[in-house]
Amino acid sequence: MSQHTQALAAFLADLRYEQVPAAVLDRTEDLFLDWLGSALASQGAHPIPLFERYAEKMGPAEGRSRILVSRRSSSAYFAALVNGASSHLVEQDDLHNSSVLHPATVVFPAALAAAQDLGKSGRELLLASLAGYEAGIRIGEFLGRSHYRIFHTTATVGTLAAAVAVGKLMGFDKEQFINLLGSAGTQAAGLWEFLRDAADSKQLHTAKAAADGLLAAYLTADGLSGARNILEGEQGMAAGMSKDADPRWLSDRLGERWALAETSFKFHASCRHTHPAADALLALMQRENLTADEIARVTTRVHQGAIDVLGRVVVPQTVHQAKFSMGTVLGLIALYGKAGLTEFHTHALTDPRVGQFREKVSMVLDPEVDGAYPQRWLGRVEVVTVDGRTLTAAVDDPKGDPGNTLSRAELEDKFRRLVAFSGARSDAEAGVLIDRVWRLRDTYDLGGLA
Amino acid sequence: MSQHTQALAAFLADLRYEQVPAAVLDRTEDLFLDWLGSALASQGAHPIPLFERYAEKMGPAEGRSRILVSRRSSSAYFAALVNGASSHLVEQDDLHNSSVLHPATVVFPAALAAAQDLGKSGRELLLASLAGYEAGIRIGEFLGRSHYRIFHTTATVGTLAAAVAVGKLMGFDKEQFINLLGSAGTQAAGLWEFLRDAADSKQLHTAKAAADGLLAAYLTADGLSGARNILEGEQGMAAGMSKDADPRWLSDRLGERWALAETSFKFHASCRHTHPAADALLALMQRENLTADEIARVTTRVHQGAIDVLGRVVVPQTVHQAKFSMGTVLGLIALYGKAGLTEFHTHALTDPRVGQFREKVSMVLDPEVDGAYPQRWLGRVEVVTVDGRTLTAAVDDPKGDPGNTLSRAELEDKFRRLVAFSGARSDAEAGVLIDRVWRLRDTYDLGGLA
CATH class of the missing domain: 3.30.1330.120 (2-methylcitrate dehydratase PrpD)
Incomplete structure (x- = not known):
C-alpha cells in the first residue's frame, strides 16, 4: 500500500473535533441544511415513493433512524437508502468542483442514519460528515477526469465517502479505515449510460452509495476485512475504472486544506x-x-x-x-x-x-x-x-462557488423554498429545522432532525 | 439498443417452462442441490455470522424468506444477502467455464428468497433460475477476458443474473427486462484486489450481487426505469469495464443452446x-x-x-x-x-x-x-x-465438467459431505432435503426448503 492511502487512513482515524476551524464547522452546518432542503423537496416525486415502499417491504416496521420525506422510522440501512435517493432528485444539492462529486447526497444520509441509530451527538455527526467530505473529495480527485467520463463519481466515490463518515462515527482506527475503504471500494458502481434515456438511476446511485457505504462500515466494525490497497492496487479501483489516476491527491494537504469548504452550493435547479x-x-x-x-x-x-x-x-x-x-x-x-x-x-x-x-x-x-x-x-x-x-x-x-457563496440568509431562503415546493413541511416547521441545524454542535439527541 | 440486447430481453420474457428440455430441468435441480450444500457448509464460518448479524440488525425480525445457515426467516433482501454470502465460502459451488461465472451463488439466493416471498412454485423457481443462468452466462461471455482481469465477474455479472431470475419470477415482459438490466448493470461492482490480502470481499461480492439484483427487480416491478443500453452503450458496462466485449454473445443461440447445462460442478474444494x-x-x-x-x-x-x-x-x-x-x-x-x-x-x-x-x-x-x-x-x-x-x-x-460430470449419486454424496462438514443439518435432514430437491418441479410451497 502506498504512503498516500496510509496517510489518508491515518488522518481519518486521528481527526479530532477540536482541530477543526470554526469556519469549517459553520460550513458543515450550512451544507447539512442545504442537504436537508434537497431531501425534503423531493417528497412525493417519482421515483422516491418506490424507495419508500421498498424500505417498508424489506425493512423493519420501525427503527431508530428517520426517513425524511415520510417522517417514518426504519433501520439505519433503509433510512440511508431512502434519504440518499431523495436528496439527489431536484438537482439542488451541493457539488465539489475539482472532484466532480456531490458529497452531501451520499455523506449526510449515511451519517445521519448511523448517528441516530448509534445515539451519537451533533458534534460527532458534524465531524463524521467532515471526514466523509475530506476523503470522498480526495478520492474523486484521485480517480480523475477519465473516471467521470463513464462512471458517475457521486455513485462510485460516494460509496467510500459514505462509508468513511459512518466509520468515523464508530470511532474507527487506521487499520479499520483501511479495511473499510476496501469493502466500500469493491462495491463502488454507477454508470452514466442512464442519462441518455432519462432513466431513474441517478436516485438509485445515491441511494445505493449511501446505503452500501453504511453497510460496509457496520460489517467492518464487526470484523469484515477488505482489500488493503483498493484505490491504487493492480486490481483495484484506479486499475479498473480510471486512466489518469494520480495518488498524490489522496493525501493532498491533509488537515491543512479543508476540501469541504471548497464545496459549491447550487443556485440554479439544473445540472x-x-x-x-x-x-x-x-x-x-x-x-x-x-x-x-x-x-x-x-x-x-x-x-x-x-x-x-x-x-x-x-x-x-x-x-x-x-x-x-x-x-x-x-x-x-x-x-x-x-x-x-x-x-x-x-x-x-x-x-x-x-x-x-x-x-x-x-x-x-x-x-x-x-x-x-x-x-x-x-x-x-x-x-x-x-x-x-x-x-x-x-x-x-x-x-454558489466558494468565491461567490450563499450567505446563511440565502441558504435559509433556499431551504424554505425547497420545503415549500414539495410541501413536505410547513413553513413554521421549516423554521424549527433551520434553528435546529444552526444549533447542531450543541445537540445531543438527533432524533428531532426529521 | 442493439439487436443483441433486444433479443436477449425478448428471450427472457418469452421463455416458457414447457419449452425447456427435461434434461435441462434435471440439471437445474442438480445445480440447486449442489448450491444448497455449499450454502449449508459454511454455517458458523467467518465471515458468515457477520452477515447474519447485519440482517438481524437492519432487517425485520421475521419474514417469508429463509436464511439457510441460521434457519431464521427475514425479508427477501436479507435472505438473498446472507445466502449469497454463505454459498461462495467453501469454494464448492458451480462454475461456468467460458463466462468464468459462478452462477449458483448469485442466482439461487435471489431466486429462492423472492420465490418464498412471493409464494411461487418449484416450477417457477426452476424456470426463473434457468433464466438467470442463461442471461448471466451470456453477459459474462460478452464482457470477455479483459473484464475478468480486474473485475470479479461473479460479482459484477452476478448482479444482472440474480436480477433476471427475480424478474422472471415476477413475470416481466421484454420492456421490464430492459429496464431491469439497466438498474442491475449500473450497480455491478466487484474488484479482484482483495485476493492479495485474503480479505473477506468474495463473500461480500456474492451477497451483494444476489441482494442488489433482487433490489433491482423489486424496484423495476414498481416502476423504476433503467438505462436501455447498459451493456453496449457508450457509457455502459462494456465501455467502462471491458476492452474485448463482443455483443454477439448476448444473443448466442438463445433457446437452442442451454448454457446452464454447460455449467461445471466443483469436485475439489479449491479455486x-x-x-x-x-x-x-x-x-x-x-x-x-x-x-x-x-x-x-x-x-x-x-x-x-x-x-x-x-x-x-x-x-x-x-x-x-x-x-x-x-x-x-x-x-x-x-x-x-x-x-x-x-x-x-x-x-x-x-x-x-x-x-x-x-x-x-x-x-x-x-x-x-x-x-x-x-x-x-x-x-x-x-x-x-x-x-x-x-x-x-x-x-x-x-x-465435474459437462464431459465428465457428477452423477446424482455423486451429487448426493457431495451434498451429505458438505452438510456434515459444518453440521448445519443432520444426515437425516440432509436426506429429506435431497428428496425435496428431486421433487422440486412438483412442489408448490417452497417454505420447506430450509
Whole structure:
C-alpha cells in the first residue's frame, strides 16, 4: 500500500473535533441544511415513493433512524437508502468542483442514519460528515477526469465517502479505515449510460452509495476485512475504472486544506454543468439590458465534461431531462431571470418560448475553459442579437462557488423554498429545522432532525 | 439498443417452462442441490455470522424468506444477502467455464428468497433460475477476458443474473427486462484486489450481487426505469469495464443452446483454476503408481487467468488462501489423493509435507492451454521424479465438467459431505432435503426448503 492511502487512513482515524476551524464547522452546518432542503423537496416525486415502499417491504416496521420525506422510522440501512435517493432528485444539492462529486447526497444520509441509530451527538455527526467530505473529495480527485467520463463519481466515490463518515462515527482506527475503504471500494458502481434515456438511476446511485457505504462500515466494525490497497492496487479501483489516476491527491494537504469548504452550493435547479453559462448569460443580459426576444443566438463556450453530460439531451421529454438541457436552462434564465424548481416545473416543458430559445443555444468546447476545469468552472457566452451585434460575457465564479457563496440568509431562503415546493413541511416547521441545524454542535439527541 | 440486447430481453420474457428440455430441468435441480450444500457448509464460518448479524440488525425480525445457515426467516433482501454470502465460502459451488461465472451463488439466493416471498412454485423457481443462468452466462461471455482481469465477474455479472431470475419470477415482459438490466448493470461492482490480502470481499461480492439484483427487480416491478443500453452503450458496462466485449454473445443461440447445462460442478474444494492440473497430477500418479515422496518437481502448464488469480498466493496464511495456492492443492492431491473440505481444514496449513510439496510446484503459461481457455480448461502437468524421469499427463475434461460430470449419486454424496462438514443439518435432514430437491418441479410451497 502506498504512503498516500496510509496517510489518508491515518488522518481519518486521528481527526479530532477540536482541530477543526470554526469556519469549517459553520460550513458543515450550512451544507447539512442545504442537504436537508434537497431531501425534503423531493417528497412525493417519482421515483422516491418506490424507495419508500421498498424500505417498508424489506425493512423493519420501525427503527431508530428517520426517513425524511415520510417522517417514518426504519433501520439505519433503509433510512440511508431512502434519504440518499431523495436528496439527489431536484438537482439542488451541493457539488465539489475539482472532484466532480456531490458529497452531501451520499455523506449526510449515511451519517445521519448511523448517528441516530448509534445515539451519537451533533458534534460527532458534524465531524463524521467532515471526514466523509475530506476523503470522498480526495478520492474523486484521485480517480480523475477519465473516471467521470463513464462512471458517475457521486455513485462510485460516494460509496467510500459514505462509508468513511459512518466509520468515523464508530470511532474507527487506521487499520479499520483501511479495511473499510476496501469493502466500500469493491462495491463502488454507477454508470452514466442512464442519462441518455432519462432513466431513474441517478436516485438509485445515491441511494445505493449511501446505503452500501453504511453497510460496509457496520460489517467492518464487526470484523469484515477488505482489500488493503483498493484505490491504487493492480486490481483495484484506479486499475479498473480510471486512466489518469494520480495518488498524490489522496493525501493532498491533509488537515491543512479543508476540501469541504471548497464545496459549491447550487443556485440554479439544473445540472451544475449549466451554471457557469447561465450566470454569464444573466450577467450579459443585465449589463446590456437585453430581453430574450432580442437574442438571435447564444454560443456557450464550455469544458468537455459539459458536452459529455449535457450533449445527450437534445429535446427534453421530462423535467429531470430539462435540467440537463443547456438550451432549456438558458431559456428559463432569458425569459424568467432564474432557473429554480418552480421555473422548471411550471415552464420548462410547457412554455413554447423556452423551446424556441433552446434552439438558439449551442455548446462549443473552449480550450481555456476546459483547461481550468475541474478546478474552476468558468462561464463564457457569446450572444448574437437580432439586430446583429455580437456580445460576450465571462463569469469566473458561478453563484454558489466558494468565491461567490450563499450567505446563511440565502441558504435559509433556499431551504424554505425547497420545503415549500414539495410541501413536505410547513413553513413554521421549516423554521424549527433551520434553528435546529444552526444549533447542531450543541445537540445531543438527533432524533428531532426529521 | 442493439439487436443483441433486444433479443436477449425478448428471450427472457418469452421463455416458457414447457419449452425447456427435461434434461435441462434435471440439471437445474442438480445445480440447486449442489448450491444448497455449499450454502449449508459454511454455517458458523467467518465471515458468515457477520452477515447474519447485519440482517438481524437492519432487517425485520421475521419474514417469508429463509436464511439457510441460521434457519431464521427475514425479508427477501436479507435472505438473498446472507445466502449469497454463505454459498461462495467453501469454494464448492458451480462454475461456468467460458463466462468464468459462478452462477449458483448469485442466482439461487435471489431466486429462492423472492420465490418464498412471493409464494411461487418449484416450477417457477426452476424456470426463473434457468433464466438467470442463461442471461448471466451470456453477459459474462460478452464482457470477455479483459473484464475478468480486474473485475470479479461473479460479482459484477452476478448482479444482472440474480436480477433476471427475480424478474422472471415476477413475470416481466421484454420492456421490464430492459429496464431491469439497466438498474442491475449500473450497480455491478466487484474488484479482484482483495485476493492479495485474503480479505473477506468474495463473500461480500456474492451477497451483494444476489441482494442488489433482487433490489433491482423489486424496484423495476414498481416502476423504476433503467438505462436501455447498459451493456453496449457508450457509457455502459462494456465501455467502462471491458476492452474485448463482443455483443454477439448476448444473443448466442438463445433457446437452442442451454448454457446452464454447460455449467461445471466443483469436485475439489479449491479455486477452479487449480482443478485441471489437480486432475492431471492425480491421473499421472495413478498411471505411474507414484507417491508424493518420489516427486521432485511439478510444472503445471496453465492459462493466463490461472496465473492472474493464483499467482498472488505464495505462502498461504489461511485455509481460504490455501484454496488459491496451486502448490498446496497439488500437495493435498499428492499426499491424500483428494483436496476436499476436510483435507483443506485438517492438513493444508498444518501438514509440513504439504508445505514442502508446495515448493516443488510451479506454473508456466502454455499457449495451447491459454488458447483453449475459457471455453475449455485443459489440465497439463510435467513431473520430474526423484530418480530423474520426466513424465507428463493431460486431462481435457476436469472432473465435474459437462464431459465428465457428477452423477446424482455423486451429487448426493457431495451434498451429505458438505452438510456434515459444518453440521448445519443432520444426515437425516440432509436426506429429506435431497428428496425435496428431486421433487422440486412438483412442489408448490417452497417454505420447506430450509
